Amino acid sequence: MNYMKGRPIYKLVIVGDSSLMKRHLAGCFNENSHYWPTLLQTEQEIVFQTKRGPIRFNVCHTTGGHKHPVLRRMYHRSSDCAIIMCDVSSETTCDNVFLRITQLWDHCGRIPTVICGNKADSRNRTVFKLNPTVRKPNMQYFDISVKNNYCCSEPFLHLCY
Numbered sequence: 510m511n512y513m514k515g516r517p518i519y520k521l522v523i524v525g526d527s528s529l530m531k532r533h534l535a536g537c538f539n540e541n542s543h544y545w546p547t548l549l550q551t552e553q554e555i556v557f558q559t560k561r562g563p564i565r566f567n568v569c570h571t572t573g574g575h576k577h578p579v580l581r582r583m584y585h586r587s588s589d590c591a592i593i594m595c596d597v598s599s600e601t602t603c604d605n606v607f608l609r610i611t612q613l614w615d616h617c618g619r620i621p622t623v624i625c626g627n628k629a630d631s632r633n634r635t636v637f638k639l640n641p642t643v644r645k646p647n648m649q650y651f652d653i654s655v656k657n658n659y660c661c662s663e664p665f666l667h668l669c670y
Contacts (some may be wrong), residue, residue, distance in 0.1 A: 525594030529619040585616035597626040630654040
């Protein structure tokens with residue numbers, strides 16, 4: 510954890526789809542923008558105003574794939590908290606949730622982690638909130654829709670508190 514003007518800055522790693530980070534940075538969802546996967550990692554600061562004052566996250570988004578395991582380990586190290594993303598219209602991404610959590614915790618220790626199932630508004634939804642492939646005991650799960658800005662702040666605020 511770093512500090513800026515006496516306030517903590519938490520290092521948050523997002524594993525998987527980066528659309529949640531893009532939603533917060535741009536303030537909107539661009540349906541016409543082409544999805545480009547993150548090649549290695551990107552870092553951005555996101556600030557949330559709370560009753561206790563501003564909470565800053567230095568958000569690091571890493572690839573969800575297995576192409577760069579050494580670099581992924583380096584970027585995960587020293588993270589304070591994490592968001593694991595999956596697409597509820599794709600069983601493959603949800604099947605990888607436990608693998609991603611295990612890899613993350615191997616690199617960082619058991620840091621506070623939430624799971625976000627994106628595209629909760631999709632008509633093509635194949636994975637549901639209570640599905641054991643995306644639920645882990647004692648871990649918070651959020652159905653979100655980056656497109657409709659549904660519950661997009663809740664994972665961050667949950668990690669704040």
